[in-house]
């Protein structure tokens with residue numbers, strides 16, 4: 252059963268994506284008896300909490316990521332920090348959690364194709380997951396997509412359609428026009444995707460032995476991941492795995508921060524923005540489909556939303572590499588930049604257990620250009636070098 256978080260209407264049809272009030276829907280029929288299957292791996296640990304019960308193809312490899320305690324970063328971050336490393340998902344981001352559930356559900360419906368309106372990690376994730384089960388994947392990209400991004404998506408051989416016109420409008424059309432067709436769109440706010448991405452929260456809470464953390468921090472763009480994390484926490488609470496919900500904090504790039512702006516203004520709903528330039532292009536959605544729901548998640552958990560500059564994002568990305576060994580894309584590094592902001596302002600502090608979600612890998616980015624100069628030696632000097640440096 253699908254339900255609206257805002258007006259509480261419910262719907263029996265699993266294909267419905269939006270409520271009559273206009274807000275996105277989510278699955279709301281997890282049983283209070285749902286249990287985590289400790290013998291399962293990846294998403295299969297949480298089958299009782301998900302609308303599908305098997306994960307064909309690449310879906311088997313999604314989730315089950317590692318929660319690292321990071322004492323080397325804790326001082327700098329200003330809190331008791333743990334990092335959930337989503338970069339190890341099959342295509343390098345948490346999107347694979349949502350694609351695993353979305354593609355599995357589409358196969359149960361016996362559609363001819365899955366579709367997505369994305370030109371970033373979600374497109375890669377959908378194309379790869381669909382390829383692994385032999386399903387056609389229709390990827391709708393904007394006409395001005397950079398060629399290297401087309402290369403990353405195209406390697407999995409989806410059908411790519413470049414669309415001239417307003418991309419936000421295309422997103423809404425994809426929801427409105429697909430209902431009775433043999434294609435299932437697994438967009439950012441699709442209920443199946445949101446359910447799958449809720450397992451991020453489950454991996455965090457399980458990593459804290461169901462006793463924490465105090466706060467979860469993640470970047471937000473469409474607000475789909477934040478919605479899933481909120482839903483996942485509510486489901487864990489319903490099933491008796493959590494006594495109270497951690498605070499949810501969302502981070503956006505200052506150049507495109509409609510959710511954080513609405514939070515600062517104390518607004519009920521998110522007002523769309525024209526996206527400015529930022530290195531965090533994966534989170535530059537000026538018109539977030541699940542923005543209102545993400546804002547509601549923040550309010551319901553007594554969390555917050557903050558924005559960070561590109562310089563802060565670069566610094567956090569470098570710290571993640573040099574102090575935690577994790578190569579993160581800029582959008583994913585906003586998590587750590589946001590945590591610094593939150594501790595600097597006193598919202599979070601040294602006594603707080605904070606889980607930061609590192610949402611996507613840096614391996615799909617051009618390498619940073621400001622790398623250190625190597626020490627140069629001749630081969631004949633090698634032994635002398637070791638003697639001088641390391642004896």
Ligand SMILES: *Cc1c(COP(=O)(O)O)cnc(C)c1O
Nearest residue numbers: 372471472473474475476610611
């Ligand atoms: C998609 C994405 C986000 C944002 O998630 P939303 O569900 O759109 O809010 C953050 N980081 C990375 C790496 C992403 O790919």
Ligand SMILES: [Zn+2]
Nearest residue numbers: 255258270272
């Ligand atoms: Zn509603």
